[in-house]
Amino acid sequence: MAADATPSPGGKHVGQRLKRREDPALIRGQGTFIDDVRLPGMLHLAFKRSDVAHGRIVRVDTSAARAMPGVRLVATGADLQGVLPSVPVITPFPYPDHPAVTPDKVRYVGEPVALVVAEDRYQAQDAVEAIEVTIEDLPAVVDAETALRGEPALLHEGFANNVALRIISGTGVTEAAGTQDPEAVDNRELDAAFETAEVVISQRMVNPRIAPSAIETRGVVAQYEATRPYLTIWSTTQRPHAHRRFLAAALGLGEHQARTIAPEMGGGFGAKKIYGEDFVAAALSKQLGAPIKWIEDRSEAFLTTTHARDVIGQIELAAKRDGTVTALKARLVADIGAYEMLLTAFIPTLTHGLLSGGYAIPVIRSELIEVFTNKMPTDAYRGAGMPEAIFFVERSMELLARELGMDPAEVRRKNFIRPEQFPYKTAAGNEYDSGEYERLLDATLELAGWEEMRAEQAAARAAGRLVGLGMSFYIELCAIGPSTMFPDGGWEHGSVTVERDGRITATTGASAHGQGHETSFAQVLADQFGIEPETITLLHGDTAVAKQGVGTVASRSLVVGGTALLMAGSKVKAKMTRFAAQLLEAREEEIEFANGEVGVAGGGKLSFEEVASYAYAPQQLPAGTEPGLSEEAFWEPPGMTFPYGCYIAQVEVDRETGEVALQRFVGVDDCGTIVNPLIVEGQIHGGIAQGIGPALTEELRYDEHGQLLTGSFMDYAIPRASDLPRFELGVTVTPSPLNPLGAKGTGEAGTIGATPAVVNAVVDALSELGVRHVDPALHPEKVWRLIRGGER
Amino acid sequence: MSEKVPVEVRVNGELRSAAVEPRLLLVHFLREELGLTGTHVGCDTSQCGACTVLIDGRSAKSCTVFAVQAAGSAVTTIEGLAEGEALHPIQEGFWEEHGLQCGYCTPGMIMAAASLLKENPDPSETEIRSGLDGNLCRCTGYQHIVNAIARAAQQG
Numbered sequence: 028m029a030a031d032a033t034p035s036p037g038g039k040h041v042g043q044r045l046k047r048r049e050d051p052a053l054i055r056g057q058g059t060f061i062d063d064v065r066l067p068g069m070l071h072l073a074f075k076r077s078d079v080a081h082g083r084i085v086r087v088d089t090s091a092a093r094a095m096p097g098v099r100l101v102a103t104g105a106d107l108q109g110v111l112p113s114v115p116v117i118t119p120f121p122y123p124d125h126p127a128v129t130p131d132k133v134r135y136v137g138e139p140v141a142l143v144v145a146e147d148r149y150q151a152q153d154a155v156e157a158i159e160v161t162i163e164d165l166p167a168v169v170d171a172e173t174a175l176r177g178e179p180a181l182l183h184e185g186f187a188n189n190v191a192l193r194i195i196s197g198t199g200v201t202e203a204a205g206t207q208d209p210e211a212v213d214n215r216e217l218d219a220a221f222e223t224a225e226v227v228i229s230q231r232m233v234n235p236r237i238a239p240s241a242i243e244t245r246g247v248v249a250q251y252e253a254t255r256p257y258l259t260i261w262s263t264t265q266r267p268h269a270h271r272r273f274l275a276a277a278l279g280l281g282e283h284q285a286r287t288i289a290p291e292m293g294g295g296f297g298a299k300k301i302y303g304e305d306f307v308a309a310a311l312s313k314q315l316g317a318p319i320k321w322i323e324d325r326s327e328a329f330l331t332t333t334h335a336r337d338v339i340g341q342i343e344l345a346a347k348r349d350g351t352v353t354a355l356k357a358r359l360v361a362d363i364g365a366y367e368m369l370l371t372a373f374i375p376t377l378t379h380g381l382l383s384g385g386y387a388i389p390v391i392r393s394e395l396i397e398v399f400t401n402k403m404p405t406d407a408y409r410g411a412g413m414p415e416a417i418f419f420v421e422r423s424m425e426l427l428a429r430e431l432g433m434d435p436a437e438v439r440r441k442n443f444i445r446p447e448q449f450p451y452k453t454a455a456g457n458e459y460d461s462g463e464y465e466r467l468l469d470a471t472l473e474l475a476g477w478e479e480m481r482a483e484q485a486a487a488r489a490a491g492r493l494v495g496l497g498m499s500f501y502i503e504l505c506a507i508g509p510s511t512m513f514p515d516g517g518w519e520h521g522s523v524t525v526e527r528d529g530r531i532t533a534t535t536g537a538s539a540h541g542q543g544h545e546t547s548f549a550q551v552l553a554d555q556f557g558i559e560p561e562t563i564t565l566l567h568g569d570t571a572v573a574k575q576g577v578g579t580v581a582s583r584s585l586v587v588g589g590t591a592l593l594m595a596g597s598k599v600k601a602k603m604t605r606f607a608a609q610l611l612e613a614r615e616e617e618i619e620f621a622n623g624e625v626g627v628a629g630g631g632k633l634s635f636e637e638v639a640s641y642a643y644a645p646q647q648l649p650a651g652t653e654p655g656l657s658e659e660a661f662w663e664p665p666g667m668t669f670p671y672g673c674y675i676a677q678v679e680v681d682r683e684t685g686e687v688a689l690q691r692f693v694g695v696d697d698c699g700t701i702v703n704p705l706i707v708e709g710q711i712h713g714g715i716a717q718g719i720g721p722a723l724t725e726e727l728r729y730d731e732h733g734q735l736l737t738g739s740f741m742d743y744a745i746p747r748a749s750d751l752p753r754f755e756l757g758v759t760v761t762p763s764p765l766n767p768l769g770a771k772g773t774g775e776a777g778t779i780g781a782t783p784a785v786v787n788a789v790v791d792a793l794s795e796l797g798v799r800h801v802d803p804a805l806h807p808e809k810v811w812r813l814i815r816g817g818e819r
Numbered sequence: 820m821s822e823k824v825p826v827e828v829r830v831n832g833e834l835r836s837a838a839v840e841p842r843l844l845l846v847h848f849l850r851e852e853l854g855l856t857g858t859h860v861g862c863d864t865s866q867c868g869a870c871t872v873l874i875d876g877r878s879a880k881s882c883t884v885f886a887v888q889a890a891g892s893a894v895t896t897i898e899g900l901a902e903g904e905a906l907h908p909i910q911e912g913f914w915e916e917h918g919l920q921c922g923y924c925t926p927g928m929i930m931a932a933a934s935l936l937k938e939n940p941d942p943s944e945t946e947i948r949s950g951l952d953g954n955l956c957r958c959t960g961y962q963h964i965v966n967a968i969a970r971a972a973q974q975g
Contacts, residue, residue, distance in 0.1 A: 046914055053922030054910040056857015056897030060923060063856040149840070242861040242869055242957050243923040293859070293923025294957050325862040541921030541958050705917045712960030713920060740866035740955065748948040748961040777960075 038554025041768075044705040045560065047546045058291040061246035062322050064261045069248070070099055072308055072321040073151035075141040075158040076330065077133035080169070080401035080733020081180060082162040084131055087141050091157040097150035100315060101158070103141045104130035111310055112277045114303045114366070117269075117514045118373040120192050123183035123399075125366040127303030133162060134182055134365035135401050136735055137330030139303065144311055144319065167733035171339065171362035171398045182365060182399040189399045191363055192372050196379040197392040198354075198454050205379070205395075220354030220390045224345035228426045233802040234415045236337035236362065236727040237720075238737075239408045240745050243293020244323040245332055249308040251278065253316065258285040262305050265295045266578035267538050269369075269515060270305070271570045277306045278313055289568040292540035296717070297407035297580060298333045299540075300369050329738040334727055335408030337362040338375060340419045344426075345390075350433050350441040354390035355382055357419060361397045364404035370411075371404050372397055373514060377412030377504070383453035384420035385464050385500050385671055386442035391454040401733040407580065409717055409778040413504055421499040421783035425790070426800065435498045435787075436472060440465060450764075457504065459669040460763045460771075467695050467759045468500065471673040474757050475693040480677060488795065493680040493814075495792025500673045501780035505772030506586035506765075508664040519583070520575040521592035522659035523552065523599050527643045529636030531556070531563040533595075536576015537588030538568040542774065543706040544584060550702050551589050551768065555596045557620035558635055574659065582772035585702060587664055590766045594660035602656055605649040607638050668763045668771040672696035674715075674784040680792045685811025687723055687789055689750070694780065695757040699771035707773055708756070714777020715754055720746045722785035726804040744806075826890045830855070831899025839886050846870045848886035849896060857897040857926045861955070868954030871927035871934075872896050878934030880953070897926035900933065908971040909933055918967030920958035928954050932968045941972055 052058055075087075089101040107128050114125040128139040141158050145151035166179035168189060173179070177188040196205035199213035206212065221227060248261040258278055264270040267287040275285035292299065308319045323332070338361045345354040361375035379393045424442075428435040443464040444451045451459045471477075480496055487494040508517025520536040533552060537544060544567060549560040566572045577587075603625060608615045611631040619628055626632030642656045674694040678687050692715065701707050724744035728736045737743040762769025782803065789805045790798060798813055823838040830853060837852045849855045849872070860882055861869035870882040873895040881894075900907045909932050912918060919925040928951070935942065935950035942950060947968050948961070956964060 047917065049922070050914045050919060053919055053925055054897075054906065054913050054929065055901060056855070056926045058857075058922050060856075060859065062850075062860070149842070240957055241921070241923075242867055242955060243859070243921070244861070292921060293861070294921045296957070325864065325867075541919075543920070709917050709920055709959060709963060712962045713958045714960075716960035717957070739864045740862050741864055745955060745957060746961075747955065748951040748965065749945075751948075751961055753944065753965075754960065754962055 040550040040553040040560055041702050043550065043703065045546055045550055045703055047543050048549065049543060049545050060243055060291050060293055061248065061261060061263050064248045064290060066248065066250060066318040069318040069320050070144050070146060070315065071148045071151045072311065072319050073143050073155045074139045075155045075160065076327070077136060077138045077140050077162065079133055079162045079164060080136050080167040081165040082133050083165065084133065084140065084160065085163050086161040088159040089141060092143055092154040095150065095154040095157055097146035098143060098154045099146065100144040100311065101141065101154065104128040111306050115273045115301060115369060116367045117369055118367070119514060120372045122367040122372065123186060127306045135403050136733055137327065137403060142307060144315065167401045167731070169400055169402065169729050169731060169733050171360050171400055174400050175360065175396055175398045182401065186399060191367070191397040191399055193396045194376060195394045197456070198390045199392060203456055216390055217354060217356060217392050221345045224353060225348045226346045226427065226430055228344040228346070228423055228430060230342055230423065230426055230800050232340045232342060232419055232422055232800065234336040234338045234418055235721065235802070235804060236334050237408070237725050238329055238334060238727055238743055239296040239298035239332065241294030241296055241298065244325060244328040245299060245302065245304070246322040247305045247308045248318060248320045249312040250318040251309065251312040253313070256280065256284060258309055259288070260285070260305065260309055261288045261290055263292050263299045264289050264301060265299050265538060265540065265580055266301070267568060267570050268536060268576045269578065270301050273301055274305060274309050278309055286571045289538050295540045296409045297411055325740070326738055329743065330735055331403060333368050333406035334364065334403050335405050336415060337405055338378065338415045342419045342423050344423045346427055348431065350427065350431055350438045352386060352388050352427070352442050355388050357382060357393040359393060359395045361395065362400050362402065363397045364400060364402040366404050368404045368406045370514070371406050374405065374407055374412045378416040380455050380457045381413050381416035381502055381504055382420060383455045384417060385444060385502050387444045387448065388442070389454055402729055409714065410775045411581065413775065414718070414779045414782055417499065417501045417779045418783045422786065422800065425497070425787045436468060436477065439500050440468060458666055460666065460765050461761050462669065462671055463759065463761050464500070464671060467671065467697055468673050470757055470759055471675060471693065471695040474695060474755060475675045477675070493682060493792045495678050495680070495788040495790065497676045497784045497787025497789070497791055498673065499780050499783040499787065501671060501776065503582065503670045503772065503776045503779055504667055505582040505670060506664050506668045507581040507583055508587060508667065510663060512667065516577055518661045518663040519577050519587040519591045520573065520659065520661050521588060521595045522574065522657070523592065523595040525599055525603065525639045525656035527640050529562070529634070529639040532566065533563060533592055534566045534573040535588045535592055536573050537579045537584035538576065539579050539584065542579060542584060543703065547585060547703045547706055548589060548592055552592060552596055555593060556600065556635070558623050575661070582774035585768065586668055586766055586770050586772050587662060589768055589770065591660050591662035593767055594662050595658045598658035598660065599656050602652060603638050603642065605652050606642050606645065607633055609647070609649050610638070610641060664765060666765055668699065668765055670696070670698040670771040670773060670776055672776055672780055674780045676784040676788040678785065678788040678792055680789065680810060682814055685807040685814055687805055687810060689719065689752055689785065691755065692752050693755040695759060696773065696776055697759045697761050698773035698776065699761060699763045700769035701758065701760065702770065710773050711756060711777045712754055714775060715781045716746050716751060718778040718781025719751065719785055722782045722803045723805050824887060826887050828889050829893040831895060841885065841887050843886045844882055845884040845886045845889050846881035849881060855896050855898050859923055859926060861924065866955065867924070868931055869924050869927040871930040871954065873930055873934060876937065878931050897929060900929065908974045909936070909968065911974070912967035912971035916963050916967040916970055918959065918964045924954060924956045928956060928964060932971065936968070936972055936975060940975060944969065
């Protein structure tokens with residue numbers, strides 16, 4: 028990579044707690060979110076959704092709805108057959124057809140059956156209520172382990188026993204991506220490890236189904252202009268460019284005839300990508316010749332925005348009595364719901380790759396079975412397969428420590444990948460870039476006051492209190508790429524234009540929605556050019572502005588998008604260097620960028636603006652140079668980065684009520700180079716909260732008929748401010764060797780690490796009652812029943 | 820559907836009137852009729868608090884109030900909090916302490932905090948946290964929000 032891609036020496040902005048440049052508008056209520064987009068003549072779309080989990084549509088009576096005031100169109104799935112394409116999937120695996128509005132069979136509660144377009148939102152909703160749907164019930168498939176025997180019904184033709192995918196990975200499998208053929212697996216090494224094991228830990232564990240729950244729901248505004256023809260579509264999407272590609276194709280347009288705008292977005296967390304409703308809005312805008320708006324309400328969001336996790340793991344660990352883990356075996360059953368969305372089947376396959384955790388486990392094997400059930404499909408959500416892996420590994424390490432009577436910190440220490448082993452290829456197939464795990468563990472123990480915590484816990488227990496301590500050591504897989512690793516391209520795009528006045532307009536394909544790119548990316552460029560961040564504007568979230576992009580997903584924005592921007596910047600910088608050398612009659616090697624000036628150290632200097640201005644009106648072009656200062660770059664990472672951290676939770680369980688009080692949460696994270704500590708802290712905090720939620724209160728539950736029982740924030744409890752303690756956090760910095768920033772990513776860290784730490788703490792608190800394992804969510808009723816059972 | 824009725828509300832100091840359906844929610848009145856889109860909707864069960872405004876100085880969830888119920892009241896929305904260019908201390912606090920990420924819950928969070936500090940100008944951390952029980956944030960883990968409100972209390 029180009030040497031000058033590295034931020035200028037003496038750069039002063041990377042590492043600063045710069046206040047966010049996004050904030051002034053947002054704190055005044057001047058942000059533009061999807062529901063704030065309004066166009067002249069805009070009509071409103073609402074959906075009639077199935078209230079049955081599995082069945083055949085017998086009749087859809089729309090006559091009353093058609094007669095309602097303000098109604099412009101009523102359509103059923105059958106009416107739209109051939110008009111709408113199926114909902115897109117980009118995994119390499121086989122998948123069933125997924126109509127945006129179902130014409131014949133319903134497969135989950137909330138599936139669109141019909142729709143209304145009306146002049147205002149109230150009218151559209153009124154008319155939806157007037158549509159009558161008759162459905163002949165089929166048996167609902169709700170239990171994944173029963174479903175994979177093909178019982179009590181099959182969801183899709185061509186998927187025997189409801190199995191979407193079965194894949195075996197790891198030791199004894201020659202293909203890096205795993206094999207679907209059990210006969211092709213060599214079991215000798217795995218069998219030998221378990222036969223010679225001194226200790227074997229075996230535990231069934233469940234990662235419950237959860238809801239990403241961005242506070243802003245989904246929405247879309249589609250405007251089709253027939254005469255051009257051209258589609259402009261505003262959508263809550265984390266991936267505007269992929270969105271444009273699929274939406275253009277849906278209307279028979281080329282990508283050059285469509286523009287996707289992701290306005291300010293009220294959280295995404297992996298769940299906001301491409302949905303059937305977007306296709307419907309675009310197609311109806313074309314059909315009706317008017318802009319169409321659809322805004323999801325919260326009840327719809329619980330039913331129809333992709334769910335996550337829902338994986339049952341049977342985990343076995345082989346170890347020596349000194350705590351050394353010699354093998355890990357996992358059988359994973361993932362309940363992926365009724366259909367596949369963009370990456371549904373891909374997400375559970377990511378779990379295998381992190382089953383090594385932070386440990387040098389020589390033998391790792393997993394078998395993954397993905398199963399269709401009559402529930403909302405799952406897809407990516409903060410962590411995407413990784414929280415599942417780390418939960419399984421870290422619960423297992425805790426069980427091993429308990430079995431051996433070892434300090435949980437020491438069991439982990441015993442198995443860590445050592446600094447000199449990096450880059451380290453795990454038995455699960457990933458190559459970890461860098462790490463100093465033991466240093467971070469020690470930093471965490473010190474920050475927590477581990478010995479004092481243990482002593483206080485012993486005293487509390489002696490006094491009859493149920494106090495527990497739990498630890499987790501997490502690994503996060505970030506910056507997913509190169510393109511061989513990510514089904515839709517593993518690169519990111521950036522552009523840098525130094526304007527004539529010396530200000531910079533930059534674009535990135537990483538479309539932020541709360542991550543603060545406008546601030547942190549400006550810090551990176553400011554250091555590269557030796558200028559102030561205030562003179563840089565970063566644009567994103569609009570395919571007409573950011574020419575190409577993958578998106579803000581998988582904790583990859585700064586690492587991949589930030590580096591792409593640096594690469595574009597380095598091309599501009601090289602041109603500025605040539606112009607400056609010419610003007611100063613200096614050699615290019617002598618030119619430096621610092622303090623808003625371009626010139627020779629101790630010699631002649633020009634202002635940044637002077638060089639910029641000259642580049643657009645050069646009196647004499649340097650040989651082989653075009654005028655102007657505008658460049659772009661794609662950057663594809665050579666490999667993935669692996670940030671890590673250690674969390675310690677302290678809980679107290681109320682014997683009478685089963686309530687869990689999270690008293691302390693201590694952690695140290697290492698995400699490589701930190702560009703803006705304020706933003707990183709925010710990411711870690713939010714991530715931790717999203718890991719604590721599923722540990723204690725968050726769980727989506729369907730009943731035996733496939734009805735969602737937790738369809739509102741009354742029943743699905745995301746953490747409130749009073750549920751959380753003040754997080755006590757520190758950092759270590761181990762730069763990644765795989766990108767010029769040394770950054771690793773941090774978006775999902777907290778979510779991956781927090782759940783096992785808290786669950787381990789609760790199990791520890793209950794251990795004196797004979798509890799060995801309990802699956803989250805550990806809400807008071809479940810814990811109360813355990814206490815009652817334990818005491819009987 | 821029913822006949823529209825006239826409603827008159829003082830919003831951010833200005834008297835605003837419109838003919839609305841009796842079932843029109845205050846939040847939709849503010850957003851759709853008046854174009855004050857800083858007040859957001861995040862749920863349909865009054866849990867999330869994204870729609871929080873002040874009605875006669877006290878925080879209220881505008882998704883749970885009909886516009887006609889607010890007739891004759893003074894409503895303050897996020898757009899009415901700053902005094903011209905000068906941010907309200909709570910807005911200042913949110914900016915300084917990184918109290919927001921996506922910014923969607925933020926207007927409601929700030930309005931709830933304004934009400935909280937009016938009732939209790941010097942709250943403890945526990946009081947701030949319990950004072951925010953009607954407002955959900957999915958991005959921040961609340962710690963920076965708590966810091967922002969504590970900072971505003973000190974400045975106030």
